[in-house]
Structures are given as structure tokens and as C-alpha cells.
Amino acid sequence: MIFNLSWKNFKGQFLNYLVYFISMTFAVVVYYCFSAITYNRTLISRAGRDIQINGAMSIGGFLVVVMILGFMFAANHFFLLKRSREIGLYHLIGMRKGKISFLFFIETLILGGFSLITGIVLGIIFSKLFSMILAKAMFLQVESLFRFSIPSIVQTSIAFVFMLLAVSLRSSWLIYRYKVNNLVKQPEKNTNAVNKMTKWKFVSGTLGLLLILVGYFLSYNIIQFGSLLMENGLKMAGFFIAPLIIMLICILGTYLFFKYTMYLIVFLFGKSKVTYYRRMNMLAVENTKHHLKRSGNTLFAITIFIAISLGMIGGAASFYTLGMNSVNVEAPTDFIVAEPSFQEVSQKIEDEPGANIDSVVTLNFKLTGSQYDIKIGREQKENTLSPINLLSLSNYREYQKINPYLKDIELVNDKDVVLLDSIQNILGGFIRYDSTFDLQEGLKLEVSKVRPDFLGQDLMRYGFPTVVVSDQLFEQVNSGIEYNLMAFNVDAVDEEALSNKLSDEVKVEWNNPIYFQYQWVNNQLEGYTSKVRQQPEQKNPTQNNDENKENEYWQLNYTNRFSDLRYQRRVMGLLIYVAMFLGILALIITGSILMLQQFAEAENEKESYDLLKKIGIPKKEITKLLYQQNSIIFFPPMLIGVLHATFAIFVFSKYISGSGYWLAYLACGILVLIYLAYYFLTSAIYSRIIHGRNLK
Template sequence: MLISIIWRGFKKQLSNYLIFFFSLIFAVMVYYSFTAMTYEQPLIRSAGKNTQLVGMLGFGSFAVVVILLFFMVNTNRFFIENRRKDISIFHLYGLNYYQICLWFILEILFIGIFSFAVGISLGVLLSKLFSMILVKAMDLPLKVHFFFSTDAILATGLVILFILAVVSFQILWLVSGSKFSHLKKLRLRKIQAMKIPLWQKVFGSIGALFLLSGWLMAIAYIILARKASDYFGLFQGNALLMGLIFVLCVIGSYLFFAFTLRWYNSYRPKRLNKNLGILSRSEWQLRLFSEWRFFGSITVALGLALAFLGGMAAVASLEMRSVNEIAPTSLMITRQSYEKLAPKLQSVAPYQRQSLHFKAVPGKQNVEISGEGTNSQPEIMDMVSISDYRAFQKINPTLEDIQLKSARSAVVLSSYQRYFNDYTRYSKSIYLKQGKLTVQRTHPNFFGDMSLRYGTGMIVVSDEIFNETPGLSYTIEAIDVAPQNENKLNHLIRQNLKGDWDYPIHYDLSWKNKQIVGEITVGEGPKKDGSTIYRSEYTSHQENYRSTRSSLGLILFVVTFVTTTFIITTASMVTLRQLSEFKQKRKKYGLLRQMGIPDKAIYREINRENRVVFFIPAILALIHSMLAISVFSHIAKNANYGFVYLFCGLMLIVYALFYWVTCVYQKKIL
């Protein structure tokens, strides 16, 4: 008899366990796939040491474990809370505390072991797909083969055993008599949820105020950030402002669910009397009384996950864009090294070649960075003529069109355009030894790697100014080959060039009596004080592209799958709670039918309750993440955020799918 009662209690929870089971399978599959790739030697060798493949995949595996542990602990707590009646029956039949705990632990172990077996099977089958996605993301020249790793299976098994052990200890704590007496008291106190005393209204107002303050500060971020940077410093000011916005949004989210929404639901407009809206508000008010921590945690965690993904996507887009800044053509090389390599370049013919003539000249332009002061000291500037600029533009279409308005006009090509562009202000004048230039505009610097040149700044001037300005002349050769010859060119470079740093110059410049004093000399200086500058030998587009794409592709791969896992597990947790709560409400809906309420109105009420539970946390998290991205956009000005916007849409789709499944199932069992 007891066995049949236990089995009947287990079957009542079977639908909930199925969602728990499928979510656990997905997490095991992802963890195994990440771990297996760390043992896939062809993939590791092809990725190279610089990408730190094993470390990044290890971080992804750890993140999946944390998500899985969070999911199982929260879900297990909910299962135990909803089986208090079963525990009472077990006590009546003579089972002691340890026997009840043992039964629940055996249930979790059975589901965990079965999920592990299915998850590993799917992971083994789909590991090739995961590897193919990673290889594509990193743009590796590698053919992926089926790979099976016993070490990865063993590692996954140990992790699952650890999580099941943690959950087992949690069961021992939750099933304790004191814990359940507390839970019973909590159930009895739920009637208090219908009363909103003055102090709760005050906290509800504070929650709404915190949220609105955090959002408005994020919208007006650049204005506040400049003031904070001027007062505290660039990095400290931005960090403090971001921290303040984060704290306001986190505390505001918890207070919003604990008090603000409950206060709002305590109102009963007359329009709700026409349908079951009053019932819906009452149910939501009761849920918020006991589960506000859960909804607040889901909101904050989802917002953080999407914001983190947005930050990584911003950095990735900027770094990929920087490849064109560093290596706008297939090869940029010093004139001296080009003369050695020129006879061998016929193997990659035909190719385009453009000689870029530069002058390293003393110059002074005030550059003010918020919170960091103004750099007003003379420095070395690279000067290029407008004719060379336009000639280079023919093989480098990323360069902006420039029309100088006068012979004394100049255009600054700045490397500050990628980050903190809104915090940087350039003076409208550039002082040279022979006179002053007027800054016409400032553009991003897509003129090649700065290490190939001497100056920290670069200016485009008229041919007349370029010819009459004395300075240290040097030449860089820009070579562009057809895409199919990129590999040949790169092989030629590796065979003949070492990538050394050479051609040193020394400078000693100062600003006295409104004039630049000092000279630039060839060779190393007498002291190693940072006033000696070297140039690198070459920069290759393919080398830069592959190293950047490999690193960033790996990061986005890991962050994307971790974020996807988290979105699915949180949606599963909400679904489990809804299905379990619904089984306790079936009698209530049965009474509504007996009172003559049509099924259509009851179904509308079910949909309304599910919409509130699923989409209020999701939409609030979406607002948090979108405003976080707007903050990032002020720091990383020209980044592409399309990827994270796509993921925000994906989150809504996943939640909508779980919402639909929940509604369909509830209507089916009603």
C-alpha cells in the first residue's frame, strides 16, 4: 500500500519532472560538448596557443555547471515544497525523517542518472555539430571529424554526481521538521499578502523610483559620465556611475516584485468586474508575496546575461573592425624589407602596390580626455600628403573622402575613435615648427598599424605643406593581392621576414615661448626613457584577421551557448512553477465551471496568469539589458550591436514558446 502511495505521488509530479528532465539533458549535452572539445587535439592544434581554447571552453563548462546547480537547487526546493501532503502521508504510514529523505534522494538520483545517460548520448552524437560551429566561428581551416572522449564523459559524470550530492544535502535540510513548520506558517501568513500596510507602500514607491532613476541615468549616461569623469577620473567615474546604475536596477527590481506590483494589484478597478480580472490580480498578489525573490533573481540574472553578451558582441565587432585599421591591405611593409622581398613577390602576381611617403615631424595638438586632463606636450606626428592619401584610398576603400578647404587645413586620423570617442576633444589647431595648421575634421585611422609608423598622431595635409615641412622621411609599401593568393603571400612572409623591430629614432621635444623646441634624430637615444621609438617590419592582413577571428569567435561561441543555456533553464523553472501551481488550482476552475463561467473566459484567465508570470520578468530584464547596451554604446561608439538585439528577440521567442506550451498543457488537463 505504501509503495503504491509513493508511486502515485511520484506520478503526480511526473509532468513537472519531464520538464526538469529535458532541461537537465540539454545542460549535460552542452557541458559534455564543451569538455570533449578540450580533448580534441586536432582542434586545439589548429586553434593555436594564442586563442587559449582550453581555458575559454573550461570557463564555459564552469558557467554551465553554475547554471545547472542554480537550476537544480531552485527546482528541487519547489518540488519539495509542493509535496508537503505526500510527506505528511508518509509520516502517517510510519516512515521516519531519513526514510522520507532517502526516497526523495532516490527520485532525484534516478532522474539525474537517466538524464546523464541521455544527455551524454546526445552530446556524443551532436559534439561534431558543436565542433563545426566552433570551427566556423573561429574561421579555422580544419575538417571536423566525429570525436568520442571517455575523459569528457568521466568529467561530466563527476560534475553530475557533485550536483546531485549538493541537491541531496538540500533535501535533508528541506525535509527537516523545523523547515516544514516554517513553510506551513508561511502558507498561513499568505493571507497577509492581501493587505498592503503603509511601510510596504513606501518601499513600493522606492522600488519604482529606483528603477526609473537607474533607467534615466542610463539614458542620460554620457552627460553624467562626463561630469563624473571630470570629478573622479575617466575610469573611476565611469565605474562608479555604472555601479550606481547597476545597484539601483538590482534593488529596484527586487522591491518592484516585493512591494510595487503587490501594491498595484491591490487596486480593483470596476472594469475588472466584467471578467475574471480580479481573480487574476489576487492570484498574482499571492504569488508575489511568497515568490518575489525568485522573480527578482530571474529578472536580474537575465538582464546580466544579455548585457554581458552585448558587451562581448560590442568588443568583438570593434576588434574585427580594427583588423581593417591595422592591416587595410594584404601586406604593409617597410621599404627596406620590401626591397628584399620584391624579387619573390612574382609568385603572388598580379598584385597592387602603393608607396606611402610619411614624414615624422614635431607637432603639438591639445587632446583633452575627460577626467584624464589635457595632453598639451609636443610629440611626434606622422604627416602624409593628400595625394598619397587619395592614391591609397583606391586600394583601401575604408578611408573617408577628404577635401581640404585650404592649404593650411589638416585632417586628423585618430586611434581614439573606437573607444571613449565621446570623452575625447581635439583642439582646432596643430602647431608645427614652421607654423600652425587648422584642424578641419577628425576621422578614424584606417591607415595601417601604428607600429609601422613613429607618431602617436597622424595628419593629412596638402602637398604644398608636406613638401615644405622638414622632417624625418620614410616609406611604407602597401601591397594588395587577390584573395586566392593570400595564403601564398603569408607563406612567403613567414619564410623571408622575422617581424623585427628596427629603425629607431630619438626625440627630445618641449613647448617654450609658444614654440616647439627640440629635434628628432635617427638612432637610439642616450637613455632608455621612452623617448626612443622603433618601427615594426610588417603587418599582414591574414595574420591579424585569423588571430582576431579565432580569439573573438571562441569567446562569442562560449558566451552564446552559456547564455542560451541560461535562458532555457530559467524559462523551464518558470514553467515548472506554473504547472505545479495549476494542479492545485484545478478545483478552483472546476467550481467556476459549475457557477456557469464559460470555458472561453476560464481559458482567458489562464492565459492572463501565465502572461504575467512569464513576460513581466522577461520584459523587465529586456529593458535592463537594452539600457546596458546603450551605456556600452557610449564607450564603444562604433560597435555593431545587431547580434545582441537578435538574442534579445530569441529570449522573447523562447519565453513565448514555453508560455504557449504551458497554456496548452493546462487547458488539456483542466
């Protein structure tokens, strides 16, 4: 009889358990596929030349476990609340708490077991699809990706059995904790406490909205805010602390918003007699107050989860674009080689069957001393004495013929120069060069324009800034040293084979050291840049704090576009793959939690809506009210989560400039549509639960 009663109640919770089952099954599929990839030797060996994917898959699997464990705890909490009367009835007929716990353990085990088996079966079926998506994202050519992985099945089973046991233990603890009276009685609404507006609630509600707006304002003005922190003693640490402060402000503001601000808005709406007594607004206001009181913490957690999931997918898309852009910055042509290494590299290319050098441009640089300022933030300046690279305009235009990323440059007169700023590619807005460069010959360079640096890896230019000058000005500079870089493209039948050969036979290394030392004396720059050491080498350089000591810099010998592009594609593809599935899983979990919560609310509100039907309120009006109440629960977390993610992406765009952030905002828009689907599905089922009672 007891098991029959349990089965009857279990069937009565079919919709709740269906949502739970689907979410759990999807989580098992994701976890199994992550695990299966770590055992796919073909895929791992194919990608292993550049990166190791096992670590990323293991981290992804761990995060899946954390997310689904949180979902199971939340879902289990809703199930116990909904079945409190059933548990109380078991007590009344003499069943001990241990027996009740055992029944719930069996239910959890059976439901979890079905989810686990279904998820593993679907995981085996779709593992090839998951592997193909990963291979496609990483631009890997792999013939066979399907594997029936016994170790993955065992690992997945162990992980989810552990979670089922953890949830069962928590259920038992909750059942033992509650008294019989609390389980039998339906929780009463404390109307006086809900309707009472205290000073604390008013202040906290106002502060919640204010903190969120302050966080958004600081995000929009992140450069000024970071500069302010740097100017007030934090120095460069302020650059990294600024986003953390904004994040903490937004988290605190979000908590207060869902605990007090939303209640304050509903309370003020209810104070308006014109709107409060119109149609069914009175009932909507009172119900919303009770819903917010019970759901404030849940809505806060879900909002943060949504922001993280959106930021995860959008951020991964942005990283991918930035990674591809970094290839164009560091290797705009197939190869850039330091002149001493050119003969060796070119010979290796010519020896490869089906490969030949298409064109060669010699980049002639003059490395000469300069005094200039680097501006940090808004006002801070850091005076720098170091060499800078000079490149003639004619040489720049010659290189432009084979480098599609270089923009046209026009110099109005011989004194005009254009700064190619590598810092602009990474820390645009925070750190920038001043407009004046003082050279050793007494020449003063005035920067007319600043352009992003697409000349190639700046470490091949010793990491110093580069300016494009007129041919006449280039000839006037006689101090310092000259060096050449050879840039060229290659026609190859098999680019990967050529790249692998060069990687094995020509190592990327540091060569061709230069030495410099400069001083600013009597408003003039004095010093040298040399290819040979001018001062004896210090035995204990850490003990020598003399600002006049000689500095030593080394040059990278060559860059290979194909190997850089392959590495970025595989790293960023792996990042997008993990972030995409984790983000989707997070979204499914948050939507499922809200859905389960609203199903529980529907059961509690049935009697109230039955009363409305008896007094003649049309079914259409009740349905409209149900959709309105669900919108108050679904829309604020969705909208604020999207806003949080949007401003977070905006902050990131100020730290690392790039043109691919539209992908992040597009991801936010797509996920909003998915979340709207959850809202409409939940509202439709909610309405069916309410109206279905009278149909019996």
C-alpha cells in the first residue's frame, strides 16, 4: 500500500520529474562526451602537437558536476516542499522517518538511474557529433571520431552515483529535521510581515538599484575609474583591481535588488489607488509580494548564473576573434625572418617539395635612441629613455603590397611621423605613448597619427616602439644601428607539413643581442645603441642600481604564420567548445530551476485561483494574470543577467581592443531567445495546472 501511495504521488509530480529528468540527461550527455574525448587517442594525438586537450575536458567535466549537483540540490528542495503533505501523511500512518527517507532514496535512485542510463546511451550516440564539433572548432582533420569508451562510462557512472548519494543524504537530513506538524500544515502566508514596509527595506531597496547603476556607470567609464585608482596609490594594481571592484558592487547590488528593490517597486505600485484596484492588479500585487519573499535568494543566484553563462559563451567568442586577430598582428605574412636566419629558413622551404617563396620584402629598420613619455591612465606619465625603431615610408608601402593588414599612410611634410602602437592592440586607452619623441641628433618627432601595429611580432624589433617617417628624415638619422627583417609569403602544396618541418629543424630562439644606455643631460639625449657590449658585464647585476647601467635586449629569430594560426585555432576552438556546452548547460539549469519553482507555486496557488473562478472571473483574465506573474519571475533575472554580461564584455573590450565583440553580443541575444522559450513553456504549463483542477 505504501509503495502504491508513493507511486501515485510520484505520477502526480510527473511534470516536475520530467523537467528534472531532461536536465539530468543532458548533463550526463555533456559529461560523458567530455570524458570520452579525453580517451579518444586519435583526436588527442592529432591535437597534441600544439596543445593538450585532456586538461580542458577534465576541468569542463568538473564544472558540469558542480553545476548539476547544485541543480539537484535545488530541485530536491522543491520536491520536498511540494510533497510535504505526503511526508506528513506517512508520519500519521506510523511510518518512521528512516522508512520515508528510504522511499525518497529509491525514487531519487530510480529517476537518477534512468537519467544516467539514458544520458550514457545518448552520449555514446552523440559522442561522434561532439567530437566532430570539437575537431571543426579546432580545425583538425581526423578520419574517425566514434569510440565506445568503457572508461568514460565507468567515470560518468561513478560521478553521477556520487551526486545521487549526496542528494539522498541531504533529503534524509531535511526529513529528519522537520517536525510532523510542519510537514502536515500548509505554510501560512504572513501577510502583515509581507505588506509592512520598514525603513531598512526601503533603504536596502534603494541601495540595490543604486549599486547596480553605479556598477554600470563605472563599467562604462572603466578607463577613468582605473586611472583614478592608479593615481591614488594603487599604481598598476589599480588596472586589475578596477574590474574586481565593479564585479563586487554589481553582485551586492543584485542581491539587494532581488531581496528588497523588486519588493519596493511592487509596494510603491500597490500604493497607487488608480492602478491597484484596476482589474486584477490587487491580486497580482499581493501574490508577487509573497513570491518575491520566497524566491529572492533563488532569483539572485539565477541572475548571477545567467550572467556567468552568457559571459562564458560571449567571452569565448570574443577570445576566439582576438586570438585570430593576434595572428594577423604577429604574423601578417607567412614568414618574417631576421636577416641572419634568412638563408637557413629559405633553404629549408626550397627543399620542401611543392613549396617556393612567392615574394620577399626587406624591412630596413634604424634603432636609435629616444626620450618619450608613456601615459598611464589619464594624467600619469612615465619618462622613458630607450631606442625606437624608424621605418621609412617607402619601405612601409613596399611591405604593404604583401601585407593586407597595413593601412594607407600619408605624411603631410617631412617632419610628420606615424606611430605604430603595439600597446593599442592590448591595453588600448589605459597605456599610450605621448605625441613627442626626442632623438639623439636633436630631432624632435611629432606624432600626427597613431595606428595599430601590424608589422609583425614586435619582439623581432626588440620590443621597442616603431614610427614610420619620411624617407628624408630616415636618411638624416645616423645614430644607433640598422638591421633587416625579411618578410615573405610561400606557395606550398602542404602548409602543415612545411610548418612541421620548420618547427622541427629551425627552432624559435633569441639571437642578435643589442646593448644601449641613455641619459637626459642638459635637455639633450646622450648615449648609444650598439651590437657589441660597451661596458663590462656585471657579475651581480641585481646589486647594481645605477640608472646608467647598460641594458641588453635580444631579438626573436623568425615567425611562422601557419603554426601561429594553427595554435590559436586549436586553443581558441577548445575554449569555445567547452564554454559553449557549459554555458548552454548553465542556461538549461537556471531555466529548469525557475520552472520547477513556478510549478511548486502553481500547486500552492490552486485554491486561490479556484476562488476567482467561482466568483466569475473569466478564464482568459486568469491566464493573463498567470503570464504576468511568471514574467515578474523570469524577466528580471534574464534582463539583469544580460546587462551584467553586456557591461562585462564592454569592460573587456576596453582592456583588449578588437572587432569581434559583436559575436559576444550576438550570443547574448540568442540566449535571451532561448530563455524566453523557457518563460512561455513554463507559463503554459503553469496555466494548465491552474485550470486543470476544475476539469477533473
